[in-house]
Amino acid sequence: MPLSLWLSLAAVCAMGAMSPGPSLALVLRHTLGGGRLPGVAAALAHALGVGFYALLTVWGLGALIVRFPMLFQAITWGGAAYLAWLGVKALRAGRGGALHASAMATSRRQAAREGMLVALGNPKLILFFIALLSQFVTPEMSLVAKALVVLTAMVIDGGWYVLVAVGLSHSRVLPWLQARAHWLNRITGVLLLALALRVVVGPIA
Numbered sequence: 001m002p003l004s005l006w007l008s009l010a011a012v013c014a015m016g017a018m019s020p021g022p023s024l025a026l027v028l029r030h031t032l033g034g035g036r037l038p039g040v041a042a043a044l045a046h047a048l049g050v051g052f053y054a055l056l057t058v059w060g061l062g063a064l065i066v067r068f069p070m071l072f073q074a075i076t077w078g079g080a081a082y083l084a085w086l087g088v089k090a091l092r093a094g095r096g097g098a099l100h101a102s103a104m105a106t107s108r109r110q111a112a113r114e115g116m117l118v119a120l121g122n123p124k125l126i127l128f129f130i131a132l133l134s135q136f137v138t139p140e141m142s143l144v145a146k147a148l149v150v151l152t153a154m155v156i157d158g159g160w161y162v163l164v165a166v167g168l169s170h171s172r173v174l175p176w177l178q179a180r181a182h183w184l185n186r187i188t189g190v191l192l193l194a195l196a197l198r199v200v201v202g203p204i205a
Contacts, residue, residue, distance in 0.1 A: 039165025047158030049119020
């Protein structure tokens with residue numbers, strides 16, 4: 001995979017990880033309730049769940065492109081519509097959303113279990129990955145390239161939420177983010193809408 005294509009993949013995976021939602025709320029709750037280590041445990045377990053869905057998506061997309069190109073196109077448009085919905089939801093979130101999650105008493109084991117369950121219990125991740133990875137997966141893609149796609153999604157997801165957990169373990173960070181939540185939501189919403197449009201236009205060359 002050329003470096004320029006991988007950088008595009010990394011950018012869209014980062015946008016997916018950074019979008020507000022239940023995963024961010026989960027990491028926030030466990031970090032505020034148990035400190036840095038439970039937050040990191042939730043982040044890493046969530047990344048494993050994301051990697052599982054990314055693996056299923058990469059395997060399935062290659063076969064779908066070859067056997068049912070029209071069905072693949074329809075599912076891709078459905079994924080783009082989901083991205084657009086996420087973008088509109090972020091734009092309408094204002095100052096609310098996951099940045100105001102409450103704390104909870106927690107442990108590393110509980111945080112890891114819930115991190116995995118939140119990822120695996122969210123079938124919308126499949127739509128999200130179809131929309132994202134359809135830009136990069138081809139029928140002739142090698143096993144190494146597919147593994148690189150999955151690892152990229154896992155490392156970026158885990159890296160982002162670990163960064164959130166470490167950052168929020170410092171008491172001054174969360175109030176700073178909460179004060180600027182409306183701008184974070186607006187930026188995320190615009191970028192998600194732009195990504196949805198890019199998916200509709202066609203694969204990244």
